[in-house]
Amino acid sequence: MTVPRRRPAPDQPTIADVARHAGVAVSTVSYVLSGKRAISEVTRNRVLASIRLLGYHPNAGARALASRRANVIALVLPLRAGMQVPVVMQFAMAVVTTARRFDHDVLLVTSDEGPAGLRRVAASALVDGVLVMDVELDDPRVPLLRELTRPSVLIGLPADATGLTCVDLDFHRAGRACVEHLAELGHRRIALLGAPAAVYDRGTGFAHRTRAGVVEAATWHNVEPVTLPCEEGAAAVRRTLADLLDRHPDLSGLVVQNEAAVDPVLATLPALGRRVPQDVSVVAVCPDQFAEQASPMLTSVPVPAEEIGTQAVSLLMRKLRDESVPEVTLLEPRLTVRDSTAAPTRAAGSRR
């Protein structure tokens, strides 16, 4: 057992200690730190020297109290099933990193605390603003966000974005892009292997929007779209896929928007006698890293988690400065062609 010997309180130096040591007023030290008033070069240097020498760090609580700014933002993360864990993680990291660049810290809030959690951190002035991930089309938190005294930015797109600020990948165009790529290669029977059913049921925006994009593009290109949800886990994928090919033997183009399903899909297709890309072309909506590790390397539309995170934080910072920002920011999807798509071969096309 260790006795957690908190040392005998050497007690952090306060701004008063710094002021005394530098021979100036407390307010002068404060202004040196904030730059909100002009301070002569010589005084500034003296103060900075004292700060360094004493190892002074401003007390966050006191600062927050006096300035009414905590310099902390809340990040509300989902912890539900069917989430694309690595994307969420990547996203969270981008948020933290960007927030730090704006001299802010990030408080982690789980969505299972629900709206109450949001209200708590906002009302207690623990945070200056809120970033909400995994927004559903009809999200119960949205009304709350609208009436919150603190600014917020949503990742994802609720049904009604009025009065909000939202950032997301343009999944609709992403879905279209996938289908267009396949259609242009000459595929005529295309399927979307989507997110787990629960995700659609929950009304999660990105899943619905992708599907809509897929259907729309397919219709334009006079292609028959089949869309169906897909659970996680290799076994589930295999089942879904076998079933799909059974019902549509002429299927030659596959759009996969379920990160977890990508590897199983690539493993299962050959087992079902379909080579990629000779017999079936596969486009995935998944992180680049993933697409490049797969074999064959996947043609894909990456979810730019990092960019979304950075954008979201930047927008929030602007709102904190009382600047005006657009209600909806949709990031343009970029489709990267790799080795998993090709024109359909005669054989595949003519499969009964």
Next chain:
Amino acid sequence: MTVPRRRPAPDQPTIADVARHAGVAVSTVSYVLSGKRAISEVTRNRVLASIRLLGYHPNAGARALASRRANVIALVLPLRAGMQVPVVMQFAMAVVTTARRFDHDVLLVTSDEGPAGLRRVAASALVDGVLVMDVELDDPRVPLLRELTRPSVLIGLPADATGLTCVDLDFHRAGRACVEHLAELGHRRIALLGAPAAVYDRGTGFAHRTRAGVVEAATWHNVEPVTLPCEEGAAAVRRTLADLLDRHPDLSGLVVQNEAAVDPVLATLPALGRRVPQDVSVVAVCPDQFAEQASPMLTSVPVPAEEIGTQAVSLLMRKLRDESVPEVTLLEPRLTVRDSTAAPTRAAGSRR
């Protein structure tokens, strides 16, 4: 464009408003909230009613300043390559949930801010304590943690744990358990397919400890252990595995401690002519969820991320209360037998 109309400052009610409304002193309200002094039933109820009516939420900054407790802990998360993302996530969620039960919030700090980040949040009194994940055997943050004024708990086990508080799965015993299970089934040639080489190079504790446990148990059981790192990505796994089977055709037991490698391994083995479990038995160190989704379902030792997270927070809370805690808490591994292990068949055993 939305003009982010911050409404005309309805200004949160303060404790003084509550006191006035309830007809008591400010301090009385405070005591009702903290329970640190006896308050009569009738007064308490009057105060609580006012609080609810006014929608009062104590100001976190003011509270932190006056009480010298922020009620926030820092969680330092890795964002490096080779990490087991879902485990980290699961862990983070457990930490947040548990912290909330202790009425604390969680500040997310990335390890790429390095020791400086730690020092910053600790010195500014932004947080009361620190949770550090992904601790390496010889971690540069360890000395800093030792001299920090605030308590900390490490997830993982550095080379020298003196004066620290550490929680982790007992990976050494986990490695042993895997090998013992295989050895007891009768396997005589066993391999560990480990983490990416970079993880070992970095001196990450769990990888080294698992390997040590595997080797130790193998020696005891008079089994020849082969251990080798394994990169992520299906292609890399296939290569490593093919190579392994080439060099040791008599291999019949496989321990996999690389979450990302599990699915590829299961996909590759049949392709190389080895059925699971008839020809090769596979034990994985991975989340249960993962093991159950695989096919065949995997015999596994789960990393109890949730339990570790909960433990870590509890320990930190005890340290915050100045209670004494053990330096090292190792959680006992539990091996769950599923469908991926079996006694070796004659054929497999006699393979050239």
Next chain:
DNA sequence: ACGGCGCGTCGAAGCGCTTCGACGACCGTC
């Protein structure tokens, strides 16, 4: 020579809360 204007600095008033000592009221005790 004088008023006016910046610039650099200071002092003091909070920010909203916790906590400590004080103080009546009321109880039981010898």
Next chain:
DNA sequence: GACGGTCGTCGAAGCGCTTCGACGCGCCGT
């Protein structure tokens, strides 16, 4: 019936910082 103890409440003193108004000084224009 005076005394010590609890119990419940109050008032005030901070916690460490930001910010506002004030002030002295040197410099400009006239």
